[in-house]
Amino acid sequence: PERFDVELDGVSFSYGEGAPLALDGVSLSVPAGTTCALVGPSGAGKSTVASLVARFWDVSAGAVRIGGVDVRDIDPDELMGCVSLVFQDVHLFRASMLENIRMARPGATREEVVEAARAAQADAFIRALPQGYDTVYGSEGVHLSGGEAQRVSIARAILADRPIVVLDEATAFSDPENEHLIQKAFERLMAGRTVIMIAHRLSTVAGADQIVVIDGGRVAER
DSSP states (O other): OOSOOEEEEEEEEESSTTOOEEEEEEEEEEOTTOEEEEEOSTTSSHHHHHHHHTTSSOOSEEEEEETTEEGGGSOHHHHHTTEEEEESSOOOOSSBHHHHHHTTSTTOOHHHHHHHHHHTTOHHHHHTSTTGGGOBTTGGGOOOOHHHHHHHHHHHHHHHTOSEEEEESTTTTOOHHHHHHHHHHHHHHHTTSEEEEEOSOHHHHTTOSEEEEEETTEEEEO
């Protein structure tokens, strides 16, 4: 794709033959550089939208397009080079904090990793660890809170620097203080990018360019 708007065109999807439709004729358009918030009850199909944009599955009917190109026609490596994903469940590896962030862009310098961590509001707590950025996650009782792990995940996405960002319930585990820091990290991550954000908290979606209500696998309101 030469541009990075995202479009769902009459998308229907079910998770298996005979399974009920998780999405039923969903159409929505997210212009490049704007934020679309998806809201609605649990099980409405919001996370399915996120998964289809990243092409974890293929649609049963309709099409998902990036820059007017069907995601099924985009080389998988090319597609992953377009989309950053930040989920509520963050997977950290038994490696240094530096390497945990750098996995988003293996060729990144130490300075670039630290800059991404700073932008994600993660620099201070990483420096407070026993060996700072060289502290191995999971060693000697080194663990992070849900909100801290989330900010490491956001640092990865900032370092990856991809034009489309999908945030799936990314503030779900944060306490109020962490939520404030995560909001600041989001602002850095989202600047100038096309963003699809799934959230339950009003504070998270208030600044979106459009809010789409998904209910029962359909767009109920926009």
